[in-house]
Amino acid sequence: MSPTSFPKSDIRVLLLEGISETAAGIFADAGYSDIRRFDKALPVPELHRELREAHIVGIRSRTRLDAAAMAEARKLFAIGAFCIGTNQIDLATAKHAGIPVFNAPYSNTRSVAELVIAESIMLMRGIVQKSAQCHRGGWSKSAAGSHEVRGKTLGIVGYGHIGTQVGVMAEAMGMHVIYHDIETKLALGNARHAGSLDALLAASDIVTLHVPETPATRLMIGEAQLARMKPGAHLLNASRGTVVDIDALADALARGHLAGAAVDVFPVEPEGNAEAFASPLCGMDNVILTPHIGGSTLEAQDNIGAEVAAKLVRYSDNGSTLSAVNFPEVTLPGHQGSHRFLHIHRNAPGVLMKINEVFSSTGINIDGQYLRTDPELGYVVIDAASDRDQAGRLRERLASIDGTLRTRVLY
Numbered sequence: 111m112s113p114t115s116f117p118k119s120d121i122r123v124l125l126l127e128g129i130s131e132t133a134a135g136i137f138a139d140a141g142y143s144d145i146r147r148f149d150k151a152l153p154v155p156e157l158h159r160e161l162r163e164a165h166i167v168g169i170r171s172r173t174r175l176d177a178a179a180m181a182e183a184r185k186l187f188a189i190g191a192f193c194i195g196t197n198q199i200d201l202a203t204a205k206h207a208g209i210p211v212f213n214a215p216y217s218n219t220r221s222v223a224e225l226v227i228a229e230s231i232m233l234m235r236g237i238v239q240k241s242a243q244c245h246r247g248g249w250s251k252s253a254a255g256s257h258e259v260r261g262k263t264l265g266i267v268g269y270g271h272i273g274t275q276v277g278v279m280a281e282a283m284g285m286h287v288i289y290h291d292i293e294t295k296l297a298l299g300n301a302r303h304a305g306s307l308d309a310l311l312a313a314s315d316i317v318t319l320h321v322p323e324t325p326a327t328r329l330m331i332g333e334a335q336l337a338r339m340k341p342g343a344h345l346l347n348a349s350r351g352t353v354v355d356i357d358a359l360a361d362a363l364a365r366g367h368l369a370g371a372a373v374d375v376f377p378v379e380p381e382g383n384a385e386a387f388a389s390p391l392c393g394m395d396n397v398i399l400t401p402h403i404g405g406s407t408l409e410a411q412d413n414i415g416a417e418v419a420a421k422l423v424r425y426s427d428n429g430s431t432l433s434a435v436n437f438p439e440v441t442l443p444g445h446q447g448s449h450r451f452l453h454i455h456r457n458a459p460g461v462l463m464k465i466n467e468v469f470s471s472t473g474i475n476i477d478g479q480y481l482r483t484d485p486e487l488g489y490v491v492i493d494a495a496s497d498r499d500q501a502g503r504l505r506e507r508l509a510s511i512d513g514t515l516r517t518r519v520l521y
């Protein structure tokens with residue numbers, strides 16, 4: 111266990127939204143004892159109160175870490191998104207406060223892909239309507255409107271980690287896979303690039319969305335795009351609620367233009383399990399509605415807990431920012447025999463020179479120096495042998511350099 115700037119027992123780790131126990135276990139094994147866990151997202155005033163004392167915070171998709179939340183979090187030095195999406199975090203504000211954000215880019219990929227495959231079959235067979243009828247005492251034994259998925263075309267919008275997994279599994283069931291992405295992507299198996307979003311919509315029996323929330327994906331599926339889909343086709347959205355115009359989707363389903371849909375994410379989602387859910391899709395028997403659980407399997411949550419907690423511990427203990435989503439990435443070796451000085455600063459001419467002057471003026475030899483910058487931010491890590499008091503004084507001088515956002519010493 112490596113010592114940090116201040117004793118690990120003083121580092122408050124705040125874990126919200128029922129983050130898996132594996133995460134708390136990783137922190138505890140690394141020597142962190144002040145771990146506060148909540149099984150749900152906190153109302154804003156309580157969130158702000160908790161953030162004031164937290165050095166590390168872990169959230170899932172419900173907690174909004176916006177500029178107002180970050181302004182309260184004066185002690186915070188790292189954020190973990192225990193999920194894939196990071197749209198709930200103001201990444202730019204975190205970055206300008208010198209706070210790296212880590213996520214789990216693959217740990218729930220498979221869970222989402224499996225759900226999409228299951229729902230594709232359920233929709234193509236009209237299972238949800240039939241099940242609902244049976245629950246109400248009906249008995250509709252008929253093949254009308256029921257189809258195998260074999261030989262049908264699956265259109266994947268966003269051919270990234272989840273999209274490609276879905277494509278591979280769909281091909282194993284004999285589906286034709288086409289995809290649309292803004293980036294050039296390697297087509298796996300026999301998948302084909304659709305040419306354009308419109309071409310994909312016109313050719314697919316099932317369209318499934320796997321894009322992140324960005325300005326470009328906001329309402330990317332609206333009235334015009336739904337009209338381009340084949341009559342009788344199905345739409346799945348397990349990406350983000352902002353990607354689909356939900357009123358336009360409800361209308362396309364009500365008119366019978368689309369045969370069914372499966373929706374896991376919504377423009378407005380309840381804050382917690384106690385709050386009522388409302389959507390224009392409620393009451394439609396041909397729509398599978400799920401409460402944002404695409405990635406919610408025990409396997410995925412355990413993997414995510416371990417992956418993100420390990421990244422946070424590594425950053426806290428060692429300074430490594432490998433795979434941070436908003437920060438220059440630095441991979442670091444151990445620093446036995448040296449103190450490690452972390453310096454995060456606005457990327458402006460002359461800062462590096464001043465950092466080096468602090469060391470050269472004291473005659474302390476630098477054992478190792480690591481630097482990564484992007485146009486806005488510089489992250490310098492310096493290993494140097496000094497005694498504890500000297501290290502404290504050096505840190506004060508480093509902190510006084512113009513443009514400094516944050517400094518830490520790892521002893």
Ligand SMILES: NC(=O)C1=CN([C@@H]2O[C@H](COP(=O)(O)OP(=O)(O)OC[C@H]3O[C@@H](n4cnc5c(N)ncnc54)[C@H](O)[C@@H]3O)[C@@H](O)[C@H]2O)C=CC1
Nearest residue numbers: 194195268269270271272291292320321322348349404405
């Ligand atoms: N429902 C749930 O519980 C879950 C939802 N998600 C959502 O799924 C999204 C996708 O996840 P991954 O596949 O892991 O992400 P990814 O980053 O691996 O793939 C996203 C793909 O979308 C593409 N893309 C971005 N903007 C686009 C645009 N305007 N048009 C077409 N393609 C575009 C990207 O180039 C990339 O290939 C996440 O961002 C998250 O919001 C992820 C996990 C669980």
Ligand SMILES: O=C(O)CCC(=O)C(=O)O
Nearest residue numbers: 170171193194195405406
């Ligand atoms: O599990 C969660 O809370 C959110 C899952 C999700 O949407 C993601 O990983 O982006």
